[in-house]
Amino acid sequence: MLDNIIRPIEAEEIKLLHRMREARRQRRQEHPVDPLAMTMGQKISDWVAATVGSWPFIIIQSVILVFWMFLNVTAYIKQWDPYPFILLNLVLSFQAAYAAPFIMMSQNRQAALDRIDARHDYDINIKAELEIELLHQKIDLLRENEIASLIGIIKDLHAKLPLPTTSEEVHSD
Numbered sequence: 047m048l049d050n051i052i053r054p055i056e057a058e059e060i061k062l063l064h065r066m067r068e069a070r071r072q073r074r075q076e077h078p079v080d081p082l083a084m085t086m087g088q089k090i091s092d093w094v095a096a097t098v099g100s101w102p103f104i105i106i107q108s109v110i111l112v113f114w115m116f117l118n119v120t121a122y123i124k125q126w127d128p129y130p131f132i133l134l135n136l137v138l139s140f141q142a143a144y145a146a147p148f149i150m151m152s153q154n155r156q157a158a159l160d161r162i163d164a165r166h167d168y169d170i171n172i173k174a175e176l177e178i179e180l181l182h183q184k185i186d187l188l189r190e191n192e193i194a195s196l197i198g199i200i201k202d203l204h205a206k207l208p209l210p211t212t213s214e215e216v217h218s219d
Contacts, residue, residue, distance in 0.1 A: 063176040066169065088155055095152035098145050 084092070097103055114134055118127045127133040 059176055059179070063173065063180065066173045066176070070173075084155075087151070091148045091151035091155070094145060094148035098149065 111134070114127070115131065118125050118131065119129070
């Protein structure tokens with residue numbers, strides 16, 4: 047009856063668990079390539095993305111834009127960029143067009159790191175699930191052995207009890 051309750055770990059699960067354990071041991075022994083080691087281009091793209099996406103950059107750029115517009119609106123003689131601010135639009139378009147590839151490269155690199163982390167997390171979760179299942183199997187086996195030994199003790203005690211005779215049965219009623 048207890049054999050039906052305990053599901054044995056399938057052979058492929060045990061093989062997978064052993065492969066994962068071996069892979070962990072190999073990773074500990076080897077000197078893995080640092081995923082954070084970046085090329086010069088990656089460092090530049092991360093720096094540009096971090097700089098363009100920061101509050102100091104936004105505040106400084108906003109101050110420059112307001113100053114640019116103020117000078118061009120108030121200057122009567124030297125208006126290098128009159129009201130529709132065509133030159134300002136050109137400068138901002140150039141900045142956006144130039145910064146976009148850097149930001150995209152940084153995002154692509156971060157997405158690749160996120161995929162590596164997600165795969166690593168998935169492998170850890172599979173391993174943890176198999177380890178927990180193995181522990182459940184061990185606990186179930188211990189419980190099964192304990193129940194079997196208790197049943198054996200009960201049978202021994204029952205065998206040692208004196209059998210009631212017919213005269214004892216009559217007096218006990």
